[in-house]
Amino acid sequence: ARADIGVTGLAVMGRNLARNFARKGHTVALHNRTQSRVDDLVKEFGDEGDFVPSTSLEEFVGSLKTPRTIVIMVKAGAGTDAVIDELTPLLDEGDILVDGGNAHFEDTRRREKDLREKGLNFVGAGISGGEVGALEGPSIMPGGSDEAYRTLGPILESAAAHVDGEPCCAHLGPDGAGHFVKMVHNGIEYADMQAIAEVYDVLSAAGFTAQEASDVFRRWNEGDLESFLVEITADVLAQVDAGTGRPLVELIRDEAEQKGTGRWTVQIALDLGVPAPVIGDAVFARSLSGDQELRGATGGVLVGPDRAMGDVDRDALVDDLGAALWCAKVMAYAQGLAMIRKASAEYDWDVDVATVARIWRDGCIIRARLLKQISDEYAGQNLPTLLVAPSIKDGLGERQEAWRRVVATAVTAGVPVPGLSGSLASYDTARATRLPAALVQGLRDDFGAHTYRRTDKEGSFHTLWSGDRSEVSAD
Numbered sequence: 150a151r152a153d154i155g156v157t158g159l160a161v162m163g164r165n166l167a168r169n170f171a172r173k174g175h176t177v178a179l180h181n182r183t184q185s186r187v188d189d190l191v192k193e194f195g196d197e198g199d200f201v202p203s204t205s206l207e208e209f210v211g212s213l214k215t216p217r218t219i220v221i222m223v224k225a226g227a228g229t230d231a232v233i234d235e236l237t238p239l240l241d242e243g244d245i246l247v248d249g250g251n252a253h254f255e256d257t258r259r260r261e262k263d264l265r266e267k268g269l270n271f272v273g274a275g276i277s278g279g280e281v282g283a284l285e286g287p288s289i290m291p292g293g294s295d296e297a298y299r300t301l302g303p304i305l306e307s308a309a310a311h312v313d314g315e316p317c318c319a320h321l322g323p324d325g326a327g328h329f330v331k332m333v334h335n336g337i338e339y340a341d342m343q344a345i346a347e348v349y350d351v352l353s354a355a356g357f358t359a360q361e362a363s364d365v366f367r368r369w370n371e372g373d374l375e376s377f378l379v380e381i382t383a384d385v386l387a388q389v390d391a392g393t394g395r396p397l398v399e400l401i402r403d404e405a406e407q408k409g410t411g412r413w414t415v416q417i418a419l420d421l422g423v424p425a426p427v428i429g430d431a432v433f434a435r436s437l438s439g440d441q442e443l444r445g446a447t448g449g450v451l452v453g454p455d456r457a458m459g460d461v462d463r464d465a466l467v468d469d470l471g472a473a474l475w476c477a478k479v480m481a482y483a484q485g486l487a488m489i490r491k492a493s494a495e496y497d498w499d500v501d502v503a504t505v506a507r508i509w510r511d512g513c514i515i516r517a518r519l520l521k522q523i524s525d526e527y528a529g530q531n532l533p534t535l536l537v538a539p540s541i542k543d544g545l546g547e548r549q550e551a552w553r554r555v556v557a558t559a560v561t562a563g564v565p566v567p568g569l570s571g572s573l574a575s576y577d578t579a580r581a582t583r584l585p586a587a588l589v590q591g592l593r594d595d596f597g598a599h600t601y602r603r604t605d606k607e608g609s610f611h612t613l614w615s616g617d618r619s620e621v622s623a624d
């Protein structure tokens with residue numbers, strides 16, 4: 150047995166991760182349910198490093214040094230369970246199984262517990278960066294035991310992206326912590342993409358061509374908004390369809406699909422009681438875009454402004470939109486990081502938010518200059534929310550007027566901006582010293598005797614709404 154690490158599941162992600170390990174000097178055992186993927190990898194890329202191909206799981210397991218380290222990169226869900234069931238009887242105590250797929254963190258908790266009882270280490274590791282990242286250096290978010298990380302960590306860290314010599318990979322906490330963080334990463338990604346798309350929509354309504362909008366994003370990518378998503382937005386907007394000569398973006402059907410991690414983020418935010426409306430709006434915006442029945446019935450039928458913006462000062466609009474996009478991004482990060490903080494307390498994970506921000510700086514889809522700022526802000530201090538980090542608070546303060554102008558312009562023209570406007574509402578809610586929740590609680594007391602607390606004295610109270618309307622103590 151000579152392989153340092155094995156990869157089973159050699160579709161786009163697994164294949165590139167296996168090549169990445171091999172390029173870093175590790176001997177990599179290869180396995181896939183359908184043999185051709187193993188053979189193709191060795192044929193096409195065999196000279197990139199030291200691969201040990203196998204034709205069966207037994208052979209694969211036998212080719213690994215002990216304790217064995219195996220990365221599973223198969224279709225998340227039933228595929229992962231099937232592979233674990235087949236592998237388990239072939240493994241020995243202390244071996245390490247890593248699930249690099251997009252698993253639900255509750256599944257990871259269940260699998261980790263089952264395998265721990267069998268003496269095996271199970272590590273749920275979120276991996277972000279897509280196909281290219283898997284090959285050239287992704288951001289890796291592993292959970293699992295300290296013991297497993299001692300063996301696994303150095304290999305994963307060698308394959309991860311690096312910033313200033315630091316790997317974008319760190320042990321985040323036990324069992325499902327890594328997959329939870331990856332899920333939130335994807336939720337933030339949804340919100341980020343939604344805000345970007347809305348900014349493009351406002352630019353279009355203001356008369357910018359796709360190429361002009363591309364130029365705007367390209368310029369922004371040299372400043373505060375520098376990020377992978379802004380960079381590829383410039384690329385996608387500049388793409389011209391070969392057949393028609395028109396911008397490709399104008400020919401793509403306006404239905405955004407989803408695989409599920411955004412939806413999970415919102416479901417879990419509700420379960421944890423952490424407000425994440427900015428992520429929620431982005432997920433709902435995708436489902437609305439795909440609701441053909443609704444849009445078929447209402448599109449072009451409901452009355453409202455026709456998106457015309459009249460004479461706009463284009464340079465001023467671009468500046469305002471850049472500010473609004475930065476703010477919407479910050480609100481998404483703030484809500485996502487709040488979820489991680491809450492889940493960490495709830496599940497006893499002890500996740501360090503500064504570490505999360507640090508390993509998101511590069512390699513992953515949401516990598517951005519802003520993350521360097523966020524990780525610097527969290528370093529050495531335990532913030533109750535990102536929003537009060539000094540440079541973030543000031544950044545929002547400086548930009549909030551522009552943010553409001555963008556929302557007002559879009560709303561007046563009838564351009565839907567749930568991400569930009571919802572995030573502003575979240576900001577104003579966070580700023581408020583008094584909320585109309587007082588009235589909500591009053592109504593709850595009226596119809597359901599749910600009681601309320603007062604600002605001027607201790608205790609719980611109820612008003613006899615259907616009686617003489619006097620107040621009684623409810624303690």
Ligand code: NDP
Pocket residue numbers: 157158159160161162163181182183186222223224225227228229231232249250251252276277278279280
């Ligand atoms: P897919 O999700 O398309 O999965 C295909 C792979 O799973 C193939 O190797 C396939 O084997 C294997 N597989 C499926 N079902 C089974 C089963 N029952 N038993 C054994 N093997 C099975 O591949 P991707 O490379 O796109 O993704 C792999 C994982 O990484 C997924 O969990 C995905 O969510 C996650 N991920 C993907 C990203 C991406 O950009 N694509 C980014 C980040 C994470 P066979 O060849 O025999 O069909």
